[in-house]
Amino acid sequence: MTALETYIRENEARFIEDLKGWLRIPSISTLPEHTADVRRAAEYAVDQLQRIGFERAETIATYGHPLVYGEWLQAPGKPTLLIYGHYDVQPVDPVELWETPPFEPTIRDGNLYCRGACDDKGQTMLVFKALESLMRVNGALPVNVKVLIEGEEEAGGESIERYVKEHPERLKCDAAFICDTGMPAKDIPSLIYALRGITYTEVEVQGAKRDLHSGIYGGIAPNPLHALAIIISKLKDADGHIHIPGLYDKLRQPTQIEKDFWSTDTLGIGEMLVKEMGVSQTSGENEYPPMERIGARPTLEVHGIAGGFVGEGAKTVIPAVATAKISLRLPADLKSEEVFTLFEQAVKAAAPSDVTVQVRNLHGGEGMLVEPDSPPMVAATQALAEVYGKEPIYLREGGSIPIAALFDEILKAPVVMMGFGLPDDNLHAPNEKYSLDQFSRGLRVVASFLQKLG
């Protein structure tokens, strides 16, 4: 048995106690009455970092809740890893559905129940404990480490975004590590290596100069709602193909390994998603497997259409103006601004000639793709394989993780997203839990990851 393993075994009970202490602080970032609790939770994290032996560990004031920053940079010649986590938690309503009080950590059947047990105090604490173990056993860490923990992840994350944008030099690193995700099942170690970006737009269609009555004008009036229906039906067909010229041009072909993984879908992820939607089969580009469509294909979705009358009963208005909110999710190769331009052109080309159209870019964000053979990904892969006894799978997420995209964009470092949550951890819901096995394995994975990175 290694000295590291011995240290972990001897101290694991205390690790859980340290986590429990943190969990008892109700650091709900969206509720003003918990502002002091949020601050206490930040200070608890600073204290943890100091105990590990970080040369710098402090709270950083923001317009919102404080950030926690720590650094240990005494491994010259070794890479620098930026570690992210968050210490704020979701509200607990409906509180009557909790089997034990939401801020009283309780162990049942090998799980630790508490708000934040997984998301993200539990996951952040296992990283702290990996760092502690390495430091105690070796007197040093195998890599240089910067830690940045936020208290607004459940509240929009504005402060960390501003901080990262304003301090790229301070946060300079060779890789970033985010421990805030999960695995498909407890025996399926996984790494997220891609996120989709987004272009979120609003299309405004103008017909007549004022609302019209369909009795008087029906048959000769432009109808912006009808024009929007025509535009939208031309942008994407019933089989999910997007008809925006140029959109697919820069889309990189997935690797054969990815294709094989998606088409075999041995984990039954497609089936699980179908069940979750409550439908009989997936919609969209059915010539591609579900995982490919979510992770590696662009999609176009209408989110809402405004204009005219949608109240109870009947009103025969032909509105002067109607708007639609339409977004595209974009694999990393497709850039948000470029896609917006293509989208705008396609909307204008699809519009009937009797209306005028404006297209607004409400917001955009880039996707991300980490090369699985980059050194930090290789290190994470090996660490997972070592602890779980099997090779991890590589997953693409269909949505965005803003902090990951931010690190990618500002710090230009590969981002390792490796977390140990499970699908039944009840994140954001009553009876949130974290598997003690996952905590235990996770901290061993992280310790091994840091060693391999060094």
Next chain:
Amino acid sequence: MTALETYIRENEARFIEDLKGWLRIPSISTLPEHTADVRRAAEYAVDQLQRIGFERAETIATYGHPLVYGEWLQAPGKPTLLIYGHYDVQPVDPVELWETPPFEPTIRDGNLYCRGACDDKGQTMLVFKALESLMRVNGALPVNVKVLIEGEEEAGGESIERYVKEHPERLKCDAAFICDTGMPAKDIPSLIYALRGITYTEVEVQGAKRDLHSGIYGGIAPNPLHALAIIISKLKDADGHIHIPGLYDKLRQPTQIEKDFWSTDTLGIGEMLVKEMGVSQTSGENEYPPMERIGARPTLEVHGIAGGFVGEGAKTVIPAVATAKISLRLPADLKSEEVFTLFEQAVKAAAPSDVTVQVRNLHGGEGMLVEPDSPPMVAATQALAEVYGKEPIYLREGGSIPIAALFDEILKAPVVMMGFGLPDDNLHAPNEKYSLDQFSRGLRVVASFLQKLG
């Protein structure tokens, strides 16, 4: 000069005074604080009928404002005419835009300004005065007359609808006469001979069992808003053609006279409508003249689309359910219920296979077409030609006049819609007026109409 003309000339100043007395009563049917005024206006009408010499003249209590009913049935062997009008008026806001107080009748430049001056006290009073003149001069009316005046025309008209449905025997007649419409210009006498009906529907589309996040499900999820766009774009194309199989089958071809009138459009009605819409040209089936499209063609219009997110900013929801309000305006040959069935079939045929669709019939109403060569229409035509010195034009309205459709449906009698309002009478707006010339000519037309009918 006829005795009738002599009587009218000698009494015309008093006729206007009688109208002014009625106009001073602020009978706003939608404002509860005017309930007593509405009743006073009803009693004023009863008094007018009694003075004419009606054998029966009374108010009829309803759940809302009273109806006024009068009858004179002493012309055996002659037809019976049912006369409709309304004594309630619109609110007067914004009151500061009135040049003279809204309920102080004021004559300027040959016009009588007051709320209700035209709509519909002025028009109803000229009918009363035609009846009075005939009675005084001849000691009898040329036809049997029933008068039904309502006080809820500006408030939904529920009471008269119930009354007509419950008392078809009492209201039995050979023709009905509605004096609540206008003419395109003061030198263009006109008759409305057709109205469109309506089928007003709600289409509900269901996708997944709950709202979904487009990051996680975008690419495999059914999107009901997108499905609605596809359905709507298939129901009607950008050129206004409706693709509902069978819809046009029962549509009667207009007569050559109608076609010629519409295509020459010597009155420039098409141009006027374009200007009113503030557009450069009409939309829709441009192979048909505008008047034909409004009066004699069915139209399909989307009035609103609900579901998802339409607030400020961006939300990436894929809604589980979306609904659209869609109506069709129908020339008289197309029956509301039959069209609903065709519509429902077309919607289901147009729906993508990954959603389920429900179509609801929110309400329907039939159109109407009075044969221009029916005896009451011939009598009205001759009376207009006599007084205005030119043949009247025949117009189709694109909307509905519920009371006309109701008389048509329940009483099965031809409905003459002949009114003397002008486009600049400011109905429902500040500074409503009625041309004294139109009042004067109108009462002569109505007197002549009654004589010819007898």
